[in-house]
Amino acid sequence: MQTELSKKLGIEVPVFAFTHCRDVVVEVSKAGGIGVLGAVGFSVEQLREELDWIDAHIGDHIYGVDTAIPQKYEGMDKSTPEELVAMIEAAIPQRHRDFAEKLLRDAGVPEWPDEKDPVSLSFSVQQAQALVDEALTRPKCAMIVNALGTPPPEIVQQVHDAGRLIGALAGRLKHGIAHKEAGLDFVVCQGSEGGGHAGEVTSMVLWPQMVDAIAPLPVLAAGGIGNGRQMLAAMSMGAQGVWMGSRWLIATEAQAEPAQRESYKAANSEDTVRSRSFTGKTARMLKNEWTEAWEREDTPDALPMPLQGYLTFDAVRRTHRYAGVGDCQKIAFNPVGQVVGQMNTEQSCRDIMFQLLSEYAEALEQVNTVTTQE
Amino acid sequence: MQTELSKKLGIEVPVFAFTHCRDVVVEVSKAGGIGVLGAVGFSVEQLREELDWIDAHIGDHIYGVDTAIPQKYEGMDKSTPEELVAMIEAAIPQRHRDFAEKLLRDAGVPEWPDEKDPVSLSFSVQQAQALVDEALTRPKCAMIVNALGTPPPEIVQQVHDAGRLIGALAGRLKHGIAHKEAGLDFVVCQGSEGGGHAGEVTSMVLWPQMVDAIAPLPVLAAGGIGNGRQMLAAMSMGAQGVWMGSRWLIATEAQAEPAQRESYKAANSEDTVRSRSFTGKTARMLKNEWTEAWEREDTPDALPMPLQGYLTFDAVRRTHRYAGVGDCQKIAFNPVGQVVGQMNTEQSCRDIMFQLLSEYAEALEQVNTVTTQE
Structure with a gap:
């Protein structure tokens, strides 16, 4: 398929597999897709460490890095x-x-062990620039994706200069x-059912409109x-690929505490909510006492x-580190899309990829049959 | 396609074309699909009149009737x-x-001309039973659909006794x-982007889950x-057909005041809202001063x-009768799904059907090409 x-x-x-876990990046790229490391919130040192590991394990395959460079926000002039x-x-x-501290304390979530660990300025231009600089030193990093807004x-x-x-x-x-006007190479178009930041319009309606609006730029x-x-549906509407995030959260290779995995596995598709309570912008996550x-x-x-x-x-x-302690899951940050209702079993990335593509082929055969049936 | x-x-x-307009019912059935007359709010006399007209114009084709029989609500014991x-x-x-009257008056919407016209008990069992009885006297009425809940x-x-x-x-x-447990023959599964009453989960996520949950019952x-x-996407996910409502609202055959059509044509996909302000249950409609x-x-x-x-x-x-008077559109009831953003030109039902199926065929060819490309 090309x-x-x-x-x-x-x-x-x-x-395209969006993930915060280096193991998932490597496994998906090795299985024929491309892993994209979500580096929002990473320090340059952390990113360097992750990319060193990825470069050492990914063989001849390529990967991407996803950052967040907002166009404007309070304090940008500082x-x-x-x-x-x-x-x-x-x-x-x-x-x-x-209020935030009381919610954590009431749920019995322990303090962060080292007071000296700095709070990351996830959404500053300086931070993003440093991450992009680091990523571009890696020949196998084939693409940069901006999670939020048009990049400067x-x-x-x-x-582009780096090829x-x-x-x-x-x-x-x-x-x-x-994005198209800014000269980007592709747009990741996310419907409202997606995890993390998303708009009001659903994938079914938004994707074909986006394909038409920015053609011939790939969506x-x-x-x-x-x-x-679902992948076949996306390709049917003119997408040039699928960008999946939620599905890898319970991959066996994903780094997550068992309690967080259990929250995802137990949730159905009605258990998510779009909430401003973590990032300040509306993002989809599991509904709980915090939200x-x-x-x-x-x-x-x-x-x-x-x-x-x-x-x-x-x-x-x-809440990520102490996911299983006390009532942590009642207030934990568990970003995920509505597909969480389908995520019930832990599988390796390779198995997820295999199943995805087999089901795609089967569904296409089925729809070809239905269409030609008289 | 079968x-x-x-x-x-x-x-x-x-x-499957859901519509309140008899002309649309007839035109879609004659074009190879099936028109389904939305009869919620109709009196038996009105339904009789509409079905007489449909029976006289539809030739050998069939149609459906959609009613609303809620399972329980306040006053059901009366x-x-x-x-x-x-x-x-x-x-x-x-x-x-x-409050309601003030909104109408402030927008300059005239009074209903005949005070004696009764208010219909749209959601009573008695009313629905009478409508079903009437529909079943018509040999060309091949199906009944309940808009709200499992029918008694x-x-x-x-x-079923009527075949x-x-x-x-x-x-x-x-x-x-x-619905499956109640012995129904099919389920119309509507994602949150749809017009009228709908849940929280979007079509992309809900459809395949429903197909799996009630198999082999058709969805x-x-x-x-x-x-x-979008039709190909639906069929790709295992649907046995598509149920479209919004698209016919601006068909040339649809009965609607020009001002209401203009509201639909001008709206984009971000202009709808899920609101309880008209029926008491959450339904999607154009956002305006009323909502x-x-x-x-x-x-x-x-x-x-x-x-x-x-x-x-x-x-x-x-607001439907006087759609173009005063500021009526600022408070009018304009139920529609998020696809309203794609609805910009008035076409005949026949042209809509032709375009739908041509684009379906083209998209299928395209996805077959992409899939086999190496």
């Missing part, structure tokens, strides 16, 4: 990381800090059009794809990005 | 229509009446499973289908079904 984009990249099948931190620290009300022209130029592709996510038509379909039938707590009338409202993300940085790392 | 369900019905293509009306009248607060066993039996098929809509897996895919690529007015903190909350529907019966008929 589309223009998969040919350009030289991969066997147009399956030039140094120190100034940015000072601005953010000053802007977060004590009531919000106390300098970065687009830098990536790599650059794309970005879009949950609205106008964002996809802006990768994201949001709602977990099996081969509900920030919605109540007598509680603080989520702050805008990047304030809320800074405020909850500690909650995210503590 | 599925088991389309073969059973004896139609040429598995395209036995006569008069008692039901009395209960509902007593249960609607004056504040709600005044007596009605399932009655429809017709019966199906029902489902926006949640558990509803589809209940008709609804919600998000307006073109051939926003019922959300504000200083305004009344929508009442539960069937109270809100009774309260807004007058608003619905007035």
Whole structure:
């Protein structure tokens, strides 16, 4: 199976695996797709360590790196990381800090062990630039993807000068059009059912509109794809590949505490919610007491990005590390799309890929039969 | 193109057109699909008149009738229509009446011309039973569809005894499973992007889960289908046909005031909202001042079904009849799915069908090419 984009990249099948786990990156690339490491929240040192490992294990295959470079946000004019931190620290009300901390304490989630571990400025331009610089030193990193908004022209130029592709996510038509105008190589178009940040319009409606709106630029379909039938649906609507995130969360190779995996396995498709309570922008995740707590009338409202993300940085790392401690799962950050309802068994990435492509082939045969039946 | 369900019905293509317009019913059935007349809110006399016309114009083709028989609601124990009306009248607060009337008056929407025209008890069992009785006297009415919930066993039996098929809509897996257990012949599975009543889970995620959950019972895919690529996506995921509603709203044969058509044509896919403000249950429609007015903190909350529907019966008929008068479109009831963003040109039903099937064939050829490309 080949589309223009998969040919350009030289991969066997147009399956793009978004993941925070280096093992998943390597396994999916080795199975014929391409792993894309989600590096939001990583320090440069962390990214270096992960890419060293990936480079050493991926053989001749390629991979991608996903970062987040917002176009504008509060404090963007601050030039140094120190100034940015000072601005953010000053802007977060004590009531919000106390409320977040109380939720963690009430659920019995332990403190982070080392007070000196810094809070990462996930969404600063400086941080993103440093991550892109690091990624581009790696010959096997074939593409950069921006998780949030159109990347600045300098970065687009830098990536192209290095001979790599650059794309970005879009949950609205106008964002996809802006990406095209900025000279990107592809758009990852995510419907509202997807995990993490997404818009209001669902994949079924948004994908074909995006394909038409930015043609001939390739669209990768994201949001709602977990099996081969869904992949065929995406390709039927003109996508040049599928971008899957949720499905790998319970892959055997994924690094996650068992308690978090269990939360995903137990959830059905009605158990997610779009919430601003972790990043400050609407993102889809498992519904729980944390997401509900920030919605109540007598509680603080989520702050805008990047304030809320800074405020909850500690909650995210503590609920991931101590996923099985106390009532942690009642307040844990478990981002995932509505396909979570289909995710019930842990399989290796290779098996997931095999099953995805077998089911795709079977579904295509089936629909060909139905169509020609008289 | 044939599925088991389309073969059973004896139609040429598995395209099910849900519409309130008799002309659309006739045109779609004559073009090879099957028109399904939405009769919610019709009196028996009205239905008789519409079906007389359809029977006279549809030739040898068949059609369906869609009604609404809720399983339970406030006042269901009341036995006569008069008692039901009395209960509902007593249960609607004056504040709600005044608020609805003020919105209509402020927008300059004229009064309904004849005070004696009764308010229909759209959601009563008695009303639905009478409509089903009438529909089953028509040999060309091949199927009954329940718009809301599993129909009572007596009605399932009655429809089967008459040699017709019966199906029902489902926006949640558990509803589809209940329909299967009740002995229905098919399920119309509608994702959250669909117009009218729908659940939280999107078509991309819900359809394949429903296909698996109720196999081998046929699933008709609804919600998000307006073109051939979307139809192919639905068939790819195992649907036995597509159920389209929004697309016919601006068909040239559809009966609607020009101002309402213009609202649909001007809207993009981000202009809809799921709102309780008309029926009391969450339904998707164009966002406007009416839907926003019922959300504000200083305004009344929508009442539960069937109270809100009774309260807004007058608003619905007035905003449809006087769609172009004053600021009517600012408060009009314009139910539609997210595909409204694709609906920009008025075409005949025949042209819509032709384009749908041509694009389907083209998309299938395209995906076959991509899949076999090396």
